Amino acid sequence: MSNKELSMRDIICETHIGLERQGPGSAETILKALSFIDNISGGLNIADLGCGTGGPMLFLAQHTKGSITGLDMFPEFIDTLNLNAEKLGLQNRVAGVIGSMEELPFEKEAFDLIWSEGAVDSIGFEKGISHWHGFLKKNGHLAVTCPSWIADEHPREVEQFWIDAGSRLDTIQNYISIMQKTGYSPIAVFVLPETDWTDNYFIPRKAAEKALLEKYAGNEIVAEYIKGDEYEAALYAKYKQFYGYVFYIGKKM
């Protein structure tokens, strides 16, 4: 591909495709979230929405029984997920499909657990979890991470960053109220640790972007994109006491 043809979508894809995760999180955080979910050693039917290349999902598969279907809108991510599932010998109970989180291509009441890390805010927390509600069995669980305000003060610079990124931050209390309003009983809510952002996402992403800068030396779109990501990391370092990713775990009422 020539530099001229490179789109923002291509850059996002190329930056993230080789990373284990495409957003903040960790194995420890997944295990903590799983500890609030009933019957994980039973044969659960799980969906991971906005699964990316499936790092979290494959870990989830190794710590649960039953089957997991990952869904993402990037075909390249789904291809990577399916290849990695095969490498791990998990292809019989793990599959990735291309699709939209806003219009799930699944049967109603199909899942015991809907999992989603770092994705729901891109379609809106309320819109996402109310649509997904219909795809959970009664008493099924929802486990999603969503960027949230974690302090009373809401710095304007942070607010603007998330709006520009096509998302927005709300308070934990408001997200809990939305869960209740859309038919979930909240079970657990916890803030992801700082290292889930830094060690597990910003640092590997920075390494991938260093390689990208070398590959596309002189390409202004690439340079601009990377500057945006550097700003995101600097903003987090400066304001991390005010916002973070929060895991919201609930049960379908």
Ligand SMILES: C[S@@+](CC[C@H](N)C(=O)[O-])C[C@H]1O[C@@H](n2cnc3c(N)ncnc32)[C@H](O)[C@@H]1O
């Ligand atoms: C921040 S990444 C998180 C990926 C993965 N869950 C992880 O934690 O590593 C968000 C993912 O959601 C996907 N996504 C965003 N909006 C989507 C939509 N409307 N339908 C399907 N996938 C979507 C993106 O392609 C991306 O892979």
